[in-house]
Amino acid sequence: MKFLKKLVKKLRKEDNQTMTESTAQLAHNWIKDADAILVTASNGLSISEGLNLFTNDKKLKEVLGVLVDKYPIQNLLSAFSFPYKNKLDHWRAIARIVEYYGNNYETSNYMSDIKDLIDNKPYFIWTSNVDHHFSLAGFKNVFEIEGNWFEGVCSEHPEKHGIFQLGNKLHEIYQKDQTGALTEADIPTCDKCGSELDLNMAGDNFQVNQKQVTKLQNFLETNENKKLVVLELGIGPRNQMIKMPTMQLVAADPNAHYITINQGQLMIPNEIADRSIGFDSSLASTFKEILSGKSFGAKTQAPKKKEAPKQLSPEEAQEQEKALQKFYPNYMVDQGFRMGTFPMYMTIDQDHPSYLHTTQYGQGLMYDMGDAAIVHCFTQEGQYYKVRLGLDKSKDEVHSFYVDPGTFIAIEDADDTGAGFSLINTEIPTNGNGAVLVPKYDTLLRLFPEQREIIERLTVKQ
Structure with missing residues (x-):
């Protein structure tokens, strides 16, 4: 019996290794045979290069110095928009970040691997990263959809006065800051009206680089119906500004292929599953596999046939509807086509809350209308927090937020405006199995005793 178990285990291991090997070879062949390559990238690539905008680590102090002691800055991203006591500290923070991660940037192994993957093929880079690393690494065809921190715009007339190049000015600010010679006369201003400049990054004054947009459009039109490969690097499910349109691009072009690399969170919709490969692994190990066509242990998702949605009997559909009402009261799913997801609208009121539950994927929640909504969140790490969805910032309400998987x-309904209801919208994946996970009442109460009232009121007893 032990011999049989070992034999079965060995055969399964060999079968998995063969599948992984064939997936690596297939990805290698797709890249090799491609007529053109569209590289899309987000935070996963930046983090791999050592730039994490979202973490509070020792590098934060190394980059910002005494500003971290002077202000409660939580991470690099918040450093750009923090309400400093004076403008000089604002520009000190910006100049220090740009000097450390921009002016001192050296082309990483990741950028070298991307160049090797592209080889001499027509290519374009589409990124939401603001670090400008692709251009600094020598790539010419780049669209930075959220701008970059080397550019500025007039704070008073951003559209009219155009985009300013700030690289040299920020380096000058950094040097004067280090010698104690920085004054308000060094603050970057618009040469047309004298107003202070803002960084040209996502925000109210952000100006899209139309030349980059036109170049990307020309690239896509030129390679329409050719063998295009979309190589997606470190883009999580919540980054819909790049992920969604590129998946739609692949869905619309039967000759296109999609390779996504994102450790921990792969999202491949059913519509393009037959022409997609996912690498749930680091960029370094995945690049090694794709370049060589050999497996080195990366966890992969091979192409698979499109699955027809399971048809429920009328009785099953009725039972499912009855169960879902506890968690999605008065909900409506928009069956209109949207790549990878169905929009879902949910109306809650005082008598019909959405009871504690989680799904097998992360999801965004957005306020639509009516009263504010209170979202109670219990994380896998044992933390509780709540969010008010609404439009009143004086009550710390936010229009939308993202719930991590497993929460x-x-x-x-907050019942604060007299509307008597709150309308919330979210999205559900088209390739999910629809499972709704319900916490055990006793376990939840034991882990979160301080939230007893919420748990007792909003948990479905099993």
Whole structure:
């Protein structure tokens, strides 16, 4: 019996290794045979290069110095928009970040691997990263959809006065800051009206680089119906500004292929599953596999046939509807085509809250109308927090936020405007199995004793 178990285990291991090997070879062949390559990239690539905008680590102090002691800055991203006591500290923070991660940037192994993957093929880079690393690494065809921190715009007339190049000015600010010679006369201003400049990054004054947009459009039109490969690097499910349109691009072109690399979170919709490969692995190990066509242990998702949605019997559909009402009261799913997801609208009121539940994927929640909504969140790490969805910033309300996978949530109507209801919208993946996970009452109460009232009121007893 032990011999049989070992034999079965060995055969399964060999079968998995063969599948992984064939997936690596297939990805290698897709890249090799491609007529053109569209590289898309987000935070996963930046983090791999050592730039994490979202973490509070020792590098934060190394980059910002005494500003971290002077202000409660949580991470590099917040450093750009923090309400400093004076403008000089604002520009000190910007100049220090840009000097450290921009002016001192050296082309990484990741950028070298991307160049090797592209080889001499027509290519374009589409990124939401603001670090400008692709251009600094020598790539010419780049669209930075959220701008970059080497550019500025007039704070008073951003559209009219155009985009300013700030690289040299920020380096000058950094040097004067280090010698104690920085004054308000060094603050970057618009040469047309004298107003202070803002960084040309996502925000109210952000100006898209139309030349980059036109170049990307020309690239896509030129390679329409050719063998295009979309190589997606470190883009999580919540980054819909790049992920969604590129998946739609692949869906519309039967000759296109999609390779996504994102450790921990792969999202490949059913519509393009037959022409897609996912690498749930680091960029370094995945690049090694794709370049060589050999497996080195990366976890992969091979192409698979499109699955027809399971048809429920009328009785099953009725039972499912009855069960879902506890978690998605008065919900409506928009069956209109949107790559990878169905929009879902949910109306809650005082008598019909959304009880504690989680799904097998992360999801964004957005306020639509009516009263504010209170979202109670219980994380896998044992933390509780709540979010008010609405439009009143004086009440710390936010219009939308993202719930990480595995978080148990309950939503109730704040009943604060007299509307008597709150309308929330979210999205559900088309390739999900629809499973709704319900926490055990006793376990939840034991882990979160301080939230007893919420748990007792908003948990479905099993």
